[in-house]
Amino acid sequence: MRFDGKVAVVTGAGNGLGRSHALLLAARGARVLVNDLGGGAFGGGESTQAADRVVAEIRDAGGEAVANYASVEDGARIVEAALDAFGRIDIVINNAGILRDVSFAKMSREDWDLVLRVHLEGSFRVTHAAWPHLREQGGGRVIMTTSAAGLYGNFGQANYSAAKMGILGLAQTLAHEGRKSNIHVNTIAPIAGSRLTETILARELVDALRPEYVSALVAYLCHDECKESGALFEVGGGFFARVRWERAAGKVFRLGREITPEAVAGAWEAVNDFSEPERVSHPRDLAGAMAPIMRNIQAGPSRGGNRFIDVDEALGYEFPESTFEYDERDVALYALGVGAAADPTGERRGELHFVYETHSDGFWVLPTFGVIPGLDVMLKMARAGESAPGCNYGLERLLHGEQSTEVRRPLPPRARLTTRTKIVEIYDKGENALVITETRSFDERGEELIVNRFTAVIRGAGGWGGE
Numbered sequence: 001m002r003f004d005g006k007v008a009v010v011t012g013a014g015n016g017l018g019r020s021h022a023l024l025l026a027a028r029g030a031r032v033l034v035n036d037l038g039g040g041a042f043g044g045g046e047s048t049q050a051a052d053r054v055v056a057e058i059r060d061a062g063g064e065a066v067a068n069y070a071s072v073e074d075g076a077r078i079v080e081a082a083l084d085a086f087g088r089i090d091i092v093i094n095n096a097g098i099l100r101d102v103s104f105a106k107m108s109r110e111d112w113d114l115v116l117r118v119h120l121e122g123s124f125r126v127t128h129a130a131w132p133h134l135r136e137q138g139g140g141r142v143i144m145t146t147s148a149a150g151l152y153g154n155f156g157q158a159n160y161s162a163a164k165m166g167i168l169g170l171a172q173t174l175a176h177e178g179r180k181s182n183i184h185v186n187t188i189a190p191i192a193g194s195r196l197t198e199t200i201l202a203r204e205l206v207d208a209l210r211p212e213y214v215s216a217l218v219a220y221l222c223h224d225e226c227k228e229s230g231a232l233f234e235v236g237g238g239f240f241a242r243v244r245w246e247r248a249a250g251k252v253f254r255l256g257r258e259i260t261p262e263a264v265a266g267a268w269e270a271v272n273d274f275s276e277p278e279r280v281s282h283p284r285d286l287a288g289a290m291a292p293i294m295r296n297i298q299a300g301p302s303r304g305g306n307r308f309i310d311v312d313e314a315l316g317y318e319f320p321e322s323t324f325e326y327d328e329r330d331v332a333l334y335a336l337g338v339g340a341a342a343d344p345t346g347e348r349r350g351e352l353h354f355v356y357e358t359h360s361d362g363f364w365v366l367p368t369f370g371v372i373p374g375l376d377v378m379l380k381m382a383r384a385g386e387s388a389p390g391c392n393y394g395l396e397r398l399l400h401g402e403q404s405t406e407v408r409r410p411l412p413p414r415a416r417l418t419t420r421t422k423i424v425e426i427y428d429k430g431e432n433a434l435v436i437t438e439t440r441s442f443d444e445r446g447e448e449l450i451v452n453r454f455t456a457v458i459r460g461a462g463g464w465g466g467e
Helices: 016-027 049-060 072-086 109-136 148-152 158-181 203-208 212-222 261-266 286-298 328-337 349-354 367-384
Strands: 007-010 031-035 064-068 091-093 140-145 183-190 232-236 239-243 322-326 398-407 415-429 432-442 448-458
Touching (some): 007 072, 016 031, 016 049, 016 064, 016 091, 031 072, 091 109, 091 212, 109 140, 109 158, 140 158, 140 212, 148 158, 148 183, 158 183, 183 212, 212 232, 328 349, 328 367, 367 398, 367 415, 367 448
Parallel strands (some): 007 091, 031 064, 091 140, 140 183
Antiparallel strands (some): 232 239, 322 415, 398 448, 415 432, 432 448
């Protein structure tokens, strides 16, 4: 990949990462403005030597470069120097930085202000000065430099972390604003041996983390072949990885009902749930971030609920399908259990065909056996401790209210049934609530055989003002 005809501005290019970026781009044909104030790692002093050395290296290798010693706080001077020297600007690499590490309790206002001025303000000023020129010429590449300390936090670096996270936010907005002008803006979170990292990493680790390993990614992101924009990458020590925001499945409370701290506490597991990959989201823009909020608003007002029952979540919930197999022995035992043919010599002699599979009149299934497949589903869920979303109560609150069983046709003596279960009604009865669950059982041909409806009284779960 070549950069012939391109002009790159690299800040903080007198040492470490900036020097590596500048050398690589120059070796690939770019003309480079090497910017470095020449100060120390903690922001003190200035010198021309650092930038001059890198310019000499580039020229000795046959490349083109000029030195600039302005502070990144004076970004306009840096960009003006590039335009004076080369007549254009195509690439801006914001790399300059300092450290003022100290615990937050001991941090002075000077420690805070200086770090933010160099990192965040400096990145803004250099990029802001270059922006109109990139727009006018129809495109360009901007690289921002954040840090793992900004992404994840790090003890003693509140100022540095805040500045680095601010840089990421700046980059993400510029990626949106620059898209129509073909300006690509990306951010790296590098780890490399430098004056900044040698204060916190062991010497052998600093030596192993060569800046060149980072510059390969920077050069690719700056090349016209790369169409990426608005991306964040962690890079260092031979490792390259894109980083993205990940949002848990979350909990939605429909609007129009009271949302209490207790309700939030009760939903805390859902708020923090990353366990279902298909429900975890990765927003890439503000529209993506707002999507679940907008869906909730568009869904209309809440149907109500309380800490025991969330009607919006529970009503209409469909449980996973369940299977139930039975044969002649099962239905005969059921019939005996409910008293069929208890007096085979008397007036109930006509019930023998419910309990005797070789009866001359045939073997019949007592119609009320139809309750068993639905009951089987309920017992399986109870044993597994499962419940529907929004049903936040235990068996200690549940009373069996009503039950209906509808048999569509005479049941076969043996079958393998598939049962589909759904919460179909929820009523507010004042002090208590009613939850009506419906099960529909189908044979192997898909024909519906049985419909059960179970009405559960949930003690103390009413009172939200529902129908």
